[in-house]
Amino acid sequence: MTDILERLAPLPLIAILRAPDASMFRQATEVVYESGIRCVEFTLTSNSAIEATRDVVATMPGDLLVGVGTVRTELQVNQAVDAGAAFLVSQVLRPRLIEAAERRGTPFIPGALTPTEILAAWECGIPAVKVSPIGPVGGLDYFDNVRGPLPDIPLVPTGSVRPDEVGAYLDHGAAAVGLSGHLFGDSLLPGGDLEGLALRTKQAIAAVGPR
Numbered sequence: 187m188t189d190i191l192e193r194l195a196p197l198p199l200i201a202i203l204r205a206p207d208a209s210m211f212r213q214a215t216e217v218v219y220e221s222g223i224r225c226v227e228f229t230l231t232s233n234s235a236i237e238a239t240r241d242v243v244a245t246m247p248g249d250l251l252v253g254v255g256t257v258r259t260e261l262q263v264n265q266a267v268d269a270g271a272a273f274l275v276s277q278v279l280r281p282r283l284i285e286a287a288e289r290r291g292t293p294f295i296p297g298a299l300t301p302t303e304i305l306a307a308w309e310c311g312i313p314a315v316k317v318s319p320i321g322p323v324g325g326l327d328y329f330d331n332v333r334g335p336l337p338d339i340p341l342v343p344t345g346s347v348r349p350d351e352v353g354a355y356l357d358h359g360a361a362a363v364g365l366s367g368h369l370f371g372d373s374l375l376p377g378g379d380l381e382g383l384a385l386r387t388k389q390a391i392a393a394v395g396p397r
Contacts, residue, residue, distance in 0.1 A: 198362035205374035243270030321346025349390035
């Protein structure tokens with residue numbers, strides 16, 4: 187199984203695409219790739235996300251990591267892996283989904299929020315735990331308070347994280363950081379601002395700084 191954190195290490199950012207449908211996912215992915223990000227996550231709450239995954243995996247450069255998020259069923263696990271997903275993400279912890287992904291040889295990053303949930307997820311043998319939504323519950327202060335007693339668990343904060351905050355999360359021990367709405371703005375909607383997306387992507391990368 188690919189060590190997802192090692193592949194993310196050169197630039198530990200995940201661009202998370204969520205919209206009513208995935209019609210703009212290809213264009214937005216091209217923008218963030220050309221701007222420097224090498225990892226995206228297509229969320230299954232977006233119509234046609236599996237088809238978008240298959241298209242991007244098949245046609246974009248091989249150094250782009252494409253994951254599928256908001257996975258809630260074993261069927262979705264298999265659909266995502268069949269489409270070429272390099273990793274899977276969920277907002278919740280369901281051990282049966284982790285087991286299904288393990289059978290397919292695909293890393294699974296479950297979601298958690300409290301220390302108890304984080305530890306329960308980690309004990310399932312996963313590579314990292316998504317801590318979300320981090321912004322509404324206190325942002326960096328909350329992250330510090332959950333990471334303090336669990337320093338050995340790789341955490342990936344997501345949810346209302348701004349591009350200019352990613353360096354602070356990484357400095358405070360995050361294994362990677364997920365960026366969604368504050369990165370993409372309206373760029374995932376028809377006629378959205380792709381130039382603004384490119385600018386914010388470059389700001390996020392600059393905020394990471396040398397590692």
